[in-house]
Amino acid sequence: MQNFISALGLGSLYGLIAIGYTMVYGILRLINFAHGDIFMLGAYFVFFATIQYKLPWALGVVIAVAGATLCGLLVDRIAYRPLRDAPRISALISAIGVSFFIENLSVVVFKGMPRQVLQPDFLTRPISLGDVKLIPLSIMVPVISFALVAALLWMLYRTKPGLAMRSISHDIETTRLMGVSVDKIIALTFAIGSALAAVAGIMWALRYPKVEPYMGITPGFKAFIAAVFGGIGSVPGAMLGGLALGFIEIMSIAFFPTLSGYRDAFAFVLLIIILLVKPTGLMGERLEDKI
Amino acid sequence: MSGMTDKKNAFRDNTMTLLAIAALAVFLxxxxxxxxxxKVRIINLIAINAILGLSLNFIYGIGGMFSLGHAGFMAIGAYVSAILILTPEQKIAMWFLDPIAPWLLNLHAPFLVSLLxxxxxxxxxxxxxxxPVLRLGGDYLGIATLGFSEILRVLIMNLTPITNGSLGIKGIPAHTSLWMSYGILVAVVFxxxxxxxxxxxxxxxxxxxxxxxxKTMGIDTFRTRVLAFSIGCFGGGIGGALMGNLITTIGPTMFTIAQTYSILMIVVIGGLGSITGSIIGAVLVTTMLEWLRFVENPLTIGSLNIPGIPGMRMVIFSVLLIAVIIFRREGIMGMREFSWNWFFSLFGSSKPTKGGERV
Structure with a gap:
């Protein structure tokens, strides 16, 4: 049961980050390497707001999400938009550069050492459910994640910007001809992805109570793998892939404790297997190369 | 151009190449x-980075396969060479947490053999x-190779009887001399x-x-790419081994994604697909990374005290990578190569020039 809850929590965090990857990839066919670093920035912002400047938690969360969203928008504007018509690999190299930049700038600005995040009391006071003891945080993480995904799905399938997003992912040129301001919609996509990553970053910082400049790399890659696993381009798929990855990680260590040293390799092995067996993932559409 | 001048040019070019090599030898x-x-160490590093850049350029620029796994192949090369060079006594002393696997203990080879x-x-x-992974294209290939190098790093951390785990291997004899690194660089270029x-x-x-x-021309494209990829990895392994023998200490933290990025930087700055470009890129990136250390040290200009900012050089480095890819995507050389024709045309010779064409 304990393992189930923690797998659910980890999985939904992977899922939240994966959504940002899958939405950007669905529209631009770009692996946004900087996404994991936006996640890290979200965690740092909430750390500074609440612990350094002693702001209330609610305000800190708002500031962190807004700050990370702004960073995501800036990344798109500065590093990706000039390369919209360039070969895809150029944009990918730019993404690698941005990721490298954010990490190193964070080392300079935030200093390299990990910092302790004080968990607020109301999230850690254990409550008993029958014979299982839980802290509210471990329930809060999946609940918030699922609520956000539900809201996002509503936005994608019931609102105009959502329609525009789905349409861009099918055919960017035709959508432009239909009078949609493509750059704005792409910016909105980055904003949503970054906001979700920031929320995930905040919850991550609370779960493993510390922040450090390189904390985004490994979860970022794993979330990307989750997005591929779920079928890149599909939001429900990303969430599903994230949950699956969370369960695979936690359960394989629970059953085979000797493998715990290899924990970080599981996801990459999974990636190579998926890419070979079913590159479209669980819920992805087939992308044919045009000749 | 008539056959006569062609022959004359070939003679001139060969002479110039030999002269250039002789000049390099005198310099070394x-x-x-x-x-x-x-400074000698930096000059050595330039050669090693040029070898690494050339090998990645072979895979990516010439072969068109976007690989982000070069650090992994370097790690393989560095570990294989280190394990072969160390004597059994050194190995017993080094692997003190977990003894080295018995079949590795008595393996011993001279430097050049270990390099090969x-x-x-x-x-x-x-x-x-x-x-498996070359069935993928484009960015998926990049991610899969990156995944491979990460898996490798986890293996190095955990397979203590072979790699000494996170302790790494220390005290590798410093076999990488200038002659060695530049000799191999010249061989790799040729x-x-x-x-x-x-x-x-x-x-x-x-x-x-x-x-x-x-494919329609009857080329087995998959086999071609597999072969090209393996050749590039060969270069990566050699580069890694030279690096290990220069720094004399290797560990799993040395071969991270950041290492791959800096090789990628060399290739991108120099120009994808250009051999000359990779060498220029190696010179620029290596010297720049060393030179940028000054921003990390405290600096005093007159009465002005500027405190050093640790980590700043990597920030500048990544800004440069982004700037190059946005403003000059083809790098310094583009796809062009250095040729003696182009070189002489600089001095205003009246001959029709084939300026900057592929050799």
Missing amino acids: WQAPRILDGY AAGFFAAFFGWLISL GTVRIMNSNFGNVLKAVRDDEVAA
Whole structure:
């Protein structure tokens, strides 16, 4: 049961980050390497707001999400938009550069050492459910994640910007001809992805109570793998892939404790297997190369 | 151009190449006498980075396969070479947490043999990984190779009887001299030029430029790419082994994604597909990374005190990478190569020039 809850929590965090990857990839066919670093920035912002400047938690969360969203928008504007018509690999190299930049700038600005995040009391006071003891945080993480995904799905399938997003992912040129301001919609996509990553970053910082400049790399890659696993381009798929990855990680260590040293390799092995067996993932559409 | 001038040019070009190599030899002979150890080390690093850049350029620029796994192949090369060079006594002393696997204990080989073994091991692993992942294209290939190098790093951390885990291997004899690194660099450059001008080179470029068209011409595109990938990994392994023998200490933290990024930077700055470009890129990136250390040290100009900012050089480095890819995507050389024709045309010779064309 304990393992189930923690797998659910980890999985939904992977899922939240994966959504940002899958939405950007669905529209631009770009692996946004900087996404994991936006996640890290979200965690740092909430750390500074609440612990350094002693702001209330609610305000800190708002500031962190807004700050990370702004960073995501800036990344798109500065590093990706000039390369919209360039070969895809150029944009990918730019993404690698941005990721490298954010990490190193964070080392300079935030200093390299990990910092302790004080968990607020109301999230850690254990409550008993029958014979299982839980802290509210471990329930809060999946609940918030699922609520956000539900809201996002509503936005994608019931609102105009959502329609525009789905349409861009099918055919960017035709959508432009239909009078949609493509750059704005792409910016909105980055904003949503970054906001979700920031929320995930905040919850991550609370779960493993510390922040450090390189904390985004490994979860970022794993979330990307989750997005591929779920079928890149599909939001429900990303969430599903994230949950699956969370369960695979936690359960394989629970059953085979000797493998715990290899924990970080599981996801990459999974990636190579998926890419070979079913590159479209669980819920992805087939992308044919045009000749 | 008539056959006569062609022959004359070929003679002139060969002479110039020999002269250039002789000049390099004189430089290498004099360098340790006039420069301090730190500068010699940087000159060594330039050669190693050039080898690494050339090998990644072979995979990505010439072969069109976006690989982010180069640090992994370097790690294979560095570990294979280190394990072969160390004597059994040194190994027993080094692996004190977990004894070294018995079959590795008595393996011992001279430096050059270990270098070749490093290359072949890296090429073997490259071949092994390329069979599944080269069925993917573009960015998926990049992610899969990156995944491979991460898996490798986790393995190095955990397979203590072979790799000594996170302790790494220390006290590798410093075999990488200037003669060694530049000798190998010259060999790698000539090898690459020969391959580029061979039939295989043409086939490879055809596969890169249009896979479908190459297939219709009856080329086995998959085999071509697998072979090119393995050759590139060979270079990565050699580069890693030279690096290990220069720094004398290796560990799993040395071969991270950041290492791959800096090789990628060399290739991108120099120009994808250009051999000359990779060498220029290696010189620029290596010297710049060292030179940028000054921003990390406290600086005093007159009465002005500027405190050093640790980590700042990597920030500048990444800004440069982004700037190059946005403003000058083709790098310094583009796809062009250095040629003596172009060189002489600089001095305003009246001959019709083939300025900057492929050699």
